[in-house]
Amino acid sequence: MKDRELLQLEETWAEPRGFIGWFKCVHHTSIGRRFVITAFIFFLLGGIEAVLMRIQLARPENTFLGPDLYNQIFTMHGTTMMFLFAVPMMEALGVYLVPLMVGARNIAFPRLNAFGYYIYLLGGIFLYVMFFTGTGPDNGWFSYVPLAGPEYGPGKRADVWAQLITFTELSALVVAVSLIVTVFKLRAPGMSLNRIPLFVWAIVVTAFMIVFAMPTVALGSTCLILDRLVGTHFFNPAEGGDVLLWQHLFWFFGHPEVYIIFIPATGIISAILPTFCRRKIFGYTPLVLSLVATGFIAFGLWVHHMFTTGLPRIAQSFFTAASMMIAIPTGAQIFCWIATIWGTRPRLRPPMLFVLGFFFNFLIGGLTGVMLASVSLDQQVHDTFFVVAHLHYVLIGGSVFPLFAGFYYWFPKMAGRMPGDRLGHWNFWLMLIGFNLTFFPMHQLGLKGMPRRVYAYLPGMGWGGLNLLATLGGVIMTAGVALFLINVFLSLRTGEVAGENPWDAATLEWATSSPPPPFNFDSLPIVAGRDALWDMREGHSGSAAPAVVTGVRGDLREVLVTTVLDAEPDHKTLMPDPSIWPFLSAVATSGLFIGSIFTPWAVPVGAVPVTIALIAWFWPTRKEHLERIEAEQDHGRTPAPPAEPVTQGQA
Amino acid sequence: MSHRESTLDVSHLPGYAFGHRSLMWWGTLGMMVIEGTMFAMLIGSYLYLRGRVPSWPPGAKPPDLFYGVLNTIVLAASVLPNIWYKRAAERLDLKTVQIGLLVSIVFAIAFIVIRVYEFRALNVHWTTNAYGSVVWTLLGMHTTHLITDFIDTVVLTALMFTDKIEGKGFVDVSENAFYWYFVVIAWLPIFAAIYLLPRWI
Numbered sequence: 085m086k087d088r089e090l091l092q093l094e095e096t097w098a099e100p101r102g103f104i105g106w107f108k109c110v111h112h113t114s115i116g117r118r119f120v121i122t123a124f125i126f127f128l129l130g131g132i133e134a135v136l137m138r139i140q141l142a143r144p145e146n147t148f149l150g151p152d153l154y155n156q157i158f159t160m161h162g163t164t165m166m167f168l169f170a171v172p173m174m175e176a177l178g179v180y181l182v183p184l185m186v187g188a189r190n191i192a193f194p195r196l197n198a199f200g201y202y203i204y205l206l207g208g209i210f211l212y213v214m215f216f217t218g219t220g221p222d223n224g225w226f227s228y229v230p231l232a233g234p235e236y237g238p239g240k241r242a243d244v245w246a247q248l249i250t251f252t253e254l255s256a257l258v259v260a261v262s263l264i265v266t267v268f269k270l271r272a273p274g275m276s277l278n279r280i281p282l283f284v285w286a287i288v289v290t291a292f293m294i295v296f297a298m299p300t301v302a303l304g305s306t307c308l309i310l311d312r313l314v315g316t317h318f319f320n321p322a323e324g325g326d327v328l329l330w331q332h333l334f335w336f337f338g339h340p341e342v343y344i345i346f347i348p349a350t351g352i353i354s355a356i357l358p359t360f361c362r363r364k365i366f367g368y369t370p371l372v373l374s375l376v377a378t379g380f381i382a383f384g385l386w387v388h389h390m391f392t393t394g395l396p397r398i399a400q401s402f403f404t405a406a407s408m409m410i411a412i413p414t415g416a417q418i419f420c421w422i423a424t425i426w427g428t429r430p431r432l433r434p435p436m437l438f439v440l441g442f443f444f445n446f447l448i449g450g451l452t453g454v455m456l457a458s459v460s461l462d463q464q465v466h467d468t469f470f471v472v473a474h475l476h477y478v479l480i481g482g483s484v485f486p487l488f489a490g491f492y493y494w495f496p497k498m499a500g501r502m503p504g505d506r507l508g509h510w511n512f513w514l515m516l517i518g519f520n521l522t523f524f525p526m527h528q529l530g531l532k533g534m535p536r537r538v539y540a541y542l543p544g545m546g547w548g549g550l551n552l553l554a555t556l557g558g559v560i561m562t563a564g565v566a567l568f569l570i571n572v573f574l575s576l577r578t579g580e581v582a583g584e585n586p587w588d589a590a591t592l593e594w595a596t597s598s599p600p601p602p603f604n605f606d607s608l609p610i611v612a613g614r615d616a617l618w619d620m621r622e623g624h625s626g627s628a629a630p631a632v633v634t635g636v637r638g639d640l641r642e643v644l645v646t647t648v649l650d651a652e653p654d655h656k657t658l659m660p661d662p663s664i665w666p667f668l669s670a671v672a673t674s675g676l677f678i679g680s681i682f683t684p685w686a687v688p689v690g691a692v693p694v695t696i697a698l699i700a701w702f703w704p705t706r707k708e709h710l711e712r713i714e715a716e717q718d719h720g721r722t723p724a725p726p727a728e729p730v731t732q733g734q735a
Numbered sequence: 736m737s738h739r740e741s742t743l744d745v746s747h748l749p750g751y752a753f754g755h756r757s758l759m760w761w762g763t764l765g766m767m768v769i770e771g772t773m774f775a776m777l778i779g780s781y782l783y784l785r786g787r788v789p790s791w792p793p794g795a796k797p798p799d800l801f802y803g804v805l806n807t808i809v810l811a812a813s814v815l816p817n818i819w820y821k822r823a824a825e826r827l828d829l830k831t832v833q834i835g836l837l838v839s840i841v842f843a844i845a846f847i848v849i850r851v852y853e854f855r856a857l858n859v860h861w862t863t864n865a866y867g868s869v870v871w872t873l874l875g876m877h878t879t880h881l882i883t884d885f886i887d888t889v890v891l892t893a894l895m896f897t898d899k900i901e902g903k904g905f906v907d908v909s910e911n912a913f914y915w916y917f918v919v920i921a922w923l924p925i926f927a928a929i930y931l932l933p934r935w936i
Contacts, residue, residue, distance in 0.1 A: 193758070261762055264761070295772070300776050307872070310872065314862075315862040317862070318868050323864040325868070326865070636745060644745055645756070655756060658903075717750075718746075
């Protein structure tokens with residue numbers, strides 16, 4: 085009986101196979117896994133670019149890279165790390181984990197989610213193809229005008245950057261909407277707002293920030309490309325435009341971006357600490373409130389990137405105060421985490437090590453952040469290596485270390501095998517030492533006046549020794565990342581089989597097999613507390629076995645929709661079948677975006693295939709139609725049969 | 736985990752739902768927030784550029800009011816058939832939905848045609864100056880929404896005349912009207928920016 089139900093679920097939710105089938109997949113674990121792997125490949129590419137820069141800067145007057153290539157490489161490094169690694173990686177983890185953590189069978193809009201992945205993939209490929217053909221953007225990851233404008237930025241390089249932004253923002257936005265709706269409407273019964281896992285809270289806050297921040301940079305990059313291609317004057321002071329408008333539009337997105345990258349990392353930490361300290365998280369409510377507060381305050385800080393642009397003093401004071409204020413919710417989170425660890429004996433496995441590494445690194449990054457919020461200090465070190473040091477402590481220390489913690493933590497879930505502990509330890513220590521050797525000396529270099537984005541410096545400046553040290557650190561850090569790759573490779577082959585819940589964790593993603601089947605859970609779970617699996621074991625749910633939902637059809641892709649606040653069962657709906665059209669829509673959309681760099685006519689002409697693909701995506705097949713009718717008729721209310729004439733009000 | 740004691744039977748729940756109960760409503764709302772933010776930022780840029788020059792509009796007459804006001808009236812009136820077929824969709828009344836959608840398409844064609852005349856009455860070209868760039872972009876971005884909403888509606892109408900009528904189709908119709916409201920409401924601040932602000936500030 086039980087087996088027959090399972091077989092049916094397997095048949096209903098099976099992902100298509102074969103070469104063409106690969107492009108039709110819609111389950112969030114298939115797309116999420118690809119998302120994670122793609123983002124990691126871009127992390128490696130961005131890392132290689134970083135090493136190339138470090139080699140060039142290792143000694144004075146080095147000739148390893150010329151100035152033109154150096155400009156392209158630091159732009160590619162920043163653009164790759166921010167737009168093709170950090171944000172997509174965070175969303176990728178959300179795509180893979182959130183539906184599992186809330187007890188859903190799939191993400192809310194599976195085809196839209198797949199579309200988002202392909203747009204991201206094609207945008208990234210487009211950027212690197214242009215780079216390898218000598219047309220890589222070279223104006224920095226923020227592409228300031230007038231340098232990137234039509235007058236000083238001839239050729240296609242700045243256009244490539246602007247359209248990459250369009251690709252990545254479109255992808256980030258549609259995935260963010262899918263994630264928000266998943267958390268709002270597809271939670272397991274009983275998972276009221278105050279029981280949502282903290283990682284899921286972090287992803288929701290991040291997705292909301294994406295929804296409000298990314299349209300701004302998409303608008304900015306559109307104005308930039310219009311200035312460059314069809315002769316508008318948004319950023320042209322000679323015709324009433326203004327170059328600072330670009331900086332406002334960019335940083336109104338760009339500062340929240342930092343928190344879009346950081347907040348999911350805090351979610352990872354809040355997921356790992358309870359598991360490895362064997363204790364429920366301390367201060368769930370303040371942690372959630374801190375996340376939300378950070379999300380709001382992050383939108384009030386952007387001008388601190390523009391302290392040297394001659395803004396009114398009152399604006400400077402306001403943004404200094406706001407920049408310091410954001411330390412309050414961040415501090416509250418750190419105290420909650422310390423309280424969680426306090427008095428326990430944490431299991432020092434690789435995920436926990438990386439979390440501890442985060443505390444050490446992020447503290448330094450946070451302190452220099454408070455320093456930079458002060459206008460007088462900021463004006464002194466603006467555009468120097470001090471800022472480079474600060475931002476890497478925040479982004480690598482605050483985000484990449486938690487990400488590696490997350491990789492080790494969820495690797496067994498995704499791969500079904502345990503990652504190696506010994507290599508994990510080596511990986512951690514090499515990265516920690518390498519990272520600090522690379523970036524700590526940069527504080528000093530900045531204070532000694534070394535500017536950012538220079539491809540060479542003279543021997544008499546006295547910067548050679550610290551630069552060589554930083555390059556050495558970069559090599560050690562690279563070795564650490566290489567060990568991670570080796571660890572993954574070996575663990576996939578010979579790692580210990582993980583089982584459902586190898587770390588004995590509390591959240592729902594551990595209540596199913598590793599890796600999860602394409603229907604996620606054999607039976608839809610019911611949640612009775614914050615730490616679902618621990619609560620069940622302790623018998624808080626009033627029964628030794630987990631409570632489950634029945635009455636959702638297994639022969640159709642039917643899922644349960646619940647209410648936003650209390651997650652009470654509301655209605656059922658069908659998830660879409662696999663389809664090739666999200667992929668084809670993404671290809672058509674990419675054609676439009678790329679073509680528009682070369683001629684404005686690509687927009688109206690390219691809109692035709694895009695429209696056709698989207699209609700084909702929407703239009704129900706005969707099979708889908710019959711399934712919907714069957715599911716809907718199962719539950720009372722049904723629409724009028726189509727063949728008969730319909731009278732007013734018939735139901 | 737083989738033996739289950741407590742279960743929650745949901746077999747009696749309906750197979751679809753309208754409004755904020757449905758996934759589609761939330762997805763549509765998400766798109767509205769994204770596009771609304773873009774409109775708000777563009778209007779913000781308009782005001783920012785206003786602060787860069789001594790007089791507004793710089794080097795041009797303000798746009799002629801006639802077609803702008805006419806289109807505002809047409810857009811506002813187009814809400815009525817939308818309310819009508821949205822309510823019909825929620826009681827699964829196919830005939831009214833079909834008629835209401837067709838009426839809406841007539842409205843959509845009307846305001847897209849009038850929009851062409853609006854562009855011609857702006858009295859400035861996008862290459863003239865930054866003011867010209869921002870009003871063309873504002874009007875252009877809103878026009879993109881008119882066209883996509885028009886295409887959405889045509890496709891849904893076509894579906895409503897096939898034999899593939901399902902509850903989900905009615906939910907989509909209802910959400911289409913919801914999105915139409917957004918396109919009309921978003922027009923009001925854009926109208927104010929393009930037509931009224933050059934006369935007031």
